[in-house]
Amino acid sequence: MDEQKVLSIKGLLDDTPEEYLSHKEKYENSIRKSVLFYKTLHSTEDENMSVDEKTKLNFRNIVTSAIFKDNSPFMLHNSMFIPTIMGQGTDEQREYWMKRAKNMEIIGTYAQTELGHGTFIRGLETQATYDPDTEEFVLHSPVLSSYKWWPGGLAHTANYCIVMARLYIKGKSHGIHPFMVQIRDEETHMPLPGIKLGEIGAKLGFNTVNNGFLGFENHRISRDRMLMKNAQVLKDGTFVAGSNSKLTYGTMVYVRVLIVSNMANMLAKAVTIALRYSAIRRQSQPKPDEPEPQILDYVTQQHKLFIAIASSHAFYMNAMWLWEIYYSVSLQLASGKLDNLPELHALACCLKPLSTIDATAMIEKCRLACGGHGYMLSANLAQTYGLATAAYTYEGENTVLLLQAARSLVKAWVGHVKGRPLKGTMAYLAGDSTVKAWDGSIDGIIQSFKVVAIRKISSVVKILQDYEKSGLSPEDAWNKASVFLTAASEAHGRAVLLSVYKSEMDKRAAVLSPPLRKVLLQLVDLYVTYWALEKVGDMLLYASITDKDVDELQRRYIELLAAIRPNAVGLVDAFDFRDEILNSTLGAYDGRAYERLMEEAMKSPLNAEPVNQTFHKYLKPFMRGKL
Ligand SMILES: CCCCCCCC(=O)SCCNC(=O)CCNC(=O)[C@H](O)C(C)(C)COP(=O)(O)OP(=O)(O)OC[C@H]1O[C@@H](n2cnc3c(N)ncnc32)[C@H](O)[C@@H]1OP(=O)(O)O
Numbered sequence: 001m002d003e004q005k006v007l008s009i010k011g012l013l014d015d016t017p018e019e020y021l022s023h024k025e026k027y028e029n030s031i032r033k034s035v036l037f038y039k040t041l042h043s044t045e046d047e048n049m050s051v052d053e054k055t056k057l058n059f060r061n062i063v064t065s066a067i068f069k070d071n072s073p074f075m076l077h078n079s080m081f082i083p084t085i086m087g088q089g090t091d092e093q094r095e096y097w098m099k100r101a102k103n104m105e106i107i108g109t110y111a112q113t114e115l116g117h118g119t120f121i122r123g124l125e126t127q128a129t130y131d132p133d134t135e136e137f138v139l140h141s142p143v144l145s146s147y148k149w150w151p152g153g154l155a156h157t158a159n160y161c162i163v164m165a166r167l168y169i170k171g172k173s174h175g176i177h178p179f180m181v182q183i184r185d186e187e188t189h190m191p192l193p194g195i196k197l198g199e200i201g202a203k204l205g206f207n208t209v210n211n212g213f214l215g216f217e218n219h220r221i222s223r224d225r226m227l228m229k230n231a232q233v234l235k236d237g238t239f240v241a242g243s244n245s246k247l248t249y250g251t252m253v254y255v256r257v258l259i260v261s262n263m264a265n266m267l268a269k270a271v272t273i274a275l276r277y278s279a280i281r282r283q284s285q286p287k288p289d290e291p292e293p294q295i296l297d298y299v300t301q302q303h304k305l306f307i308a309i310a311s312s313h314a315f316y317m318n319a320m321w322l323w324e325i326y327y328s329v330s331l332q333l334a335s336g337k338l339d340n341l342p343e344l345h346a347l348a349c350c351l352k353p354l355s356t357i358d359a360t361a362m363i364e365k366c367r368l369a370c371g372g373h374g375y376m377l378s379a380n381l382a383q384t385y386g387l388a389t390a391a392y393t394y395e396g397e398n399t400v401l402l403l404q405a406a407r408s409l410v411k412a413w414v415g416h417v418k419g420r421p422l423k424g425t426m427a428y429l430a431g432d433s434t435v436k437a438w439d440g441s442i443d444g445i446i447q448s449f450k451v452v453a454i455r456k457i458s459s460v461v462k463i464l465q466d467y468e469k470s471g472l473s474p475e476d477a478w479n480k481a482s483v484f485l486t487a488a489s490e491a492h493g494r495a496v497l498l499s500v501y502k503s504e505m506d507k508r509a510a511v512l513s514p515p516l517r518k519v520l521l522q523l524v525d526l527y528v529t530y531w532a533l534e535k536v537g538d539m540l541l542y543a544s545i546t547d548k549d550v551d552e553l554q555r556r557y558i559e560l561l562a563a564i565r566p567n568a569v570g571l572v573d574a575f576d577f578r579d580e581i582l583n584s585t586l587g588a589y590d591g592r593a594y595e596r597l598m599e600e601a602m603k604s605p606l607n608a609e610p611v612n613q614t615f616h617k618y619l620k621p622f623m624r625g626k627l
């Protein structure tokens, strides 16, 4: 794929910065660009090319950020509509709908969340009642809280969507299932009868994504519109359950995995901007007769930024590793083997929250590290934060997902105590949780994180059991222990992040040139040391670290910052973002931040005329006491 060709297509890049457009103009501009972008990408992507799907996805996601400072209203079409057809449709449904969706003959989205419920999927209220006489489902939104609310592209872009609704047959509920629903006429784009559609309004970010609401008034669709790969409704209304009701949640698992790679990209982008700016910005004069240093030479600045470089690498390695697990579990599911689905679900429920929590915090730190100029929208750090923090909530709110992961961890621990074997990424829970002598090595520290996780999980199980013994119901005990449960999940997630980063890096180390290997391993060391210091309380409590060891760890951390400093600019250059993709006055490769700030300032509509009309209308009469 020729990125240069993609970006040079006229009209894809904005002349007027997006932030100066009205809400309506932003949408219209983003549709114009989405169409152009699709056509351009499509013409550069060869269907027969042997590029794997995740590389393609990564490329698209990265290039998209050059075109949209925010995001495209087609986002949900690619990230959830198509994957749901693939994951939930029968062979026949896939064949029919994929052809139409891939060619963009139809544009779709994924409508699950409602005004009243997002987290609690079993609480969704949209009804799909089967009518065996006409062989149709009747879609209905019985109350305001049952209106779909949030789906990207739903408001004015999509003409189809997958609706997650509660299936009723002969008065009996059969749980939540996916339905392919046409919502707009293919010719006029008018909402179909019985369908109420609109946009949900301005948000912190995602303002070009066209998030919408959707309500149904006894809207009928034919039986074949239920995506029936897992569960089926026969013509006479017989319900055939799938092998596991949670297979219906498959698209969410896929997107949670995708989010980990997205966070690696977003963070890499933010730290490239902040680090390049830190290399050209000079401030203060620590030594009287010497020039002002680059702010990157302040160790506090390195402390803010280098961990973001290392974290981006850590998320990337973890994401690639998680994709492999995802693909292998998907293959197993296709042949009816469900055994490894719970582990994949638990892993995604740990890594999606941790990657979004860290990326969000570190992107904000990158913004703050740019001082006043970081506050400018033209720096593109605020918008990047807006996109990252959305991922904290969407696709499963982070606390909720950590509690889901805790559910698996608690179950695994209770089973282990009863003598059942532990497998996969939880196998380490069976290991030694006794305190070993602290040796300060990377492997030793990672082992300490595993000990912390074992101790936190075993301790919270004890807390739960004690609450239950004291008479609390399991649900009340769970809620009361939930702060510790999320902490146990976080500890497990940290152990996974650290050990996978280290082991994946080790695997690659052999093929790297010695100097490159050295620098990349310094990043691993920095990451492990940073987190050991961040979690020093846990280390003191559960590992055998002493205050002298902490002292050494702190010194090692400072030495690592110094060792990485000469390569810091090279490390962000190696992320290889084009200027158009960074879309930032502060982060361009040539370092002309001040010139770009001024050039961008001149694009403000207020600078189009020397005197604004409000002077004559309000200010002058006001200052003369005539208003
Ligand atoms: C880049 C892309 C942009 C995307 C834009 C954003 C798009 C969206 O946000 S779309 C909407 C996404 N919505 C969500 O993610 C909702 C979050 N909520 C959930 O996923 C679920 O309701 C959840 C998991 C919290 C709880 O579900 P619930 O049915 O109550 O399950 P629960 O009773 O807790 O658990 C039942 C069992 O199912 C399992 N389970 C739950 N979810 C899954 C799953 N996805 N896969 C496999 N197993 C699962 C649990 O592990 C549990 O197993 P066990 O009984 O053995 O312990």
Ligand SMILES: Cc1cc2nc3c(=O)[nH]c(=O)nc-3n(C[C@H](O)[C@H](O)[C@H](O)COP(=O)(O)OP(=O)(O)OC[C@H]3O[C@@H](n4cnc5c(N)ncnc54)[C@H](O)[C@@H]3O)c2cc1C
Binding pocket: 076, 110, 111, 112, 113, 116, 117, 118, 119, 120, 149, 150, 151, 152, 206, 211, 390, 393, 394, 395, 396, 397, 398, 399, 400, 403
């Ligand atoms: C930018 C954006 C885009 C989105 N796009 C889509 C889309 O395309 N399609 C779609 O269907 N949806 C979409 N969503 C909706 C999103 O998936 C939900 O907002 C998300 O799943 C969280 O659910 P909620 O809003 O119901 O939060 P709530 O569950 O109401 O969360 C509020 C608070 O309650 C807490 N809480 C809730 N339940 C529990 C519990 N069991 N235990 C402990 N604490 C709990 C949470 O931790 C949180 O602090 C989008 C959301 C955003 C922000």
